[in-house]
Amino acid sequence: MAKSTSDAGSVRWAVARIREMITVMELLPGQQIRQEDMASRLSVSRAPVREALGILQSEGVLDYQRNVGYSVKRLTVQDLEQAYLMRRVLEREVISALPELTAEQLDELEDINVRIKQAGDDADVLTIQRLNNDFHFYIFRTSGLDLIVDELRRIWSLTEAYRSVYLYEAEARERIVHEHASIVDALRRGDRAAVVELSDQHRSQVPSRLAAVFPGERRPPARVAEEG
Template identity: 50%
Template sequence: MAGTSVGRAVDQIRRMMRSQELLPGQPLRQEALAERLGVSRVPIREALKSLEAEGVVRHRPNVGYTVTRLSADELQQSSLMRAALESTVLRRITRLSDARLVELDELNRGIEAAAEAADVLRMTELNHDFHFVIFRSSGLDLIVDEIERIWKMTEPYRSVHLYDQAARRRLVSEHRRLIDALHKGETATAISILDAHRDHPAPHSPGAVLPAPG
């Protein structure tokens, strides 16, 4: 789908969420999105259906589509689910190949460059790629697919802390430590680093940080 007009619309709408151009709870008007993205309403409609299936947007009869807005309890549940699933995935990885380690290092260098440039959108995209290179190496595709669903649904909340320079630099540093632990095959250390890494956005996550639009 990525190469189709629908796939491109999905990617562009997702980028608008990552950049906070679209906020949780915000109505999604198909006409406005079509004009903004320079396409007809047909791919927009199909893109919104696809995003609804991911849980990223919600649809209500007589209301239409809105960006999914999660409660504090839902955010806490998503964090607990990620902790359980991501730990399971890491335990399956005994040691990453040299090629994978090089790929992770290159991605983290890109994240560092984006961090120094305060390019949060680019940083968010590369951060996703970094983590899923690790997760996909486990071979536990069904579990990783579920992790990715949770990541997509919570992304607008998780990226907020990256607007802080210290948080951006901390993320890059923790990635280096994670790469080192994976290189040494130290699974318990990698899980511990990932747990701490995951917890940083928590104080910023509840909806108070992302005001209801409108």
């Protein structure tokens, strides 16, 4: 039987809230998520939470083990290196296929970057993460390579819990805005080679930052949720 609009809305809201908790590190990699506790935390019934967890598991954001339940996906450093290698390969293809962007499209990218700066000034990591995704996928979608872009979306989701680590540093937030501006300038010139190079430099910040955060470790530490 089809879900009611309110039920579907509750599921979407639960997905968004759990994703936010992961982004701002309220839920950490490896942390177990109990349906009853999460339903209480979100003030909803268990049904939308159960569906939301299933959706996030299908996207690779969560893991599921029978008789154990759901937990935030925990990646090794090797996993992250592979994810960023896949991003590099696919994003280069997408950027190479970009058409010449219109003045209106370029203005929209600049507007997104202005909002990222404003969020950065407020140290609003959640908004920065969302707008950063908007910035890059606005560019990717203009390529017309929808299947590849959908795969990129999946890969980005896999690393959601890790990509926000460097956003807590003011210097990193300023660097993001500066690098986005350089990418827009290259797009305005129609210089795809420069966009590829700038994007490679921009993307490389996260793996190198994680190596600094977890020196000598091949797996980030996890935290188990407290019993509710």
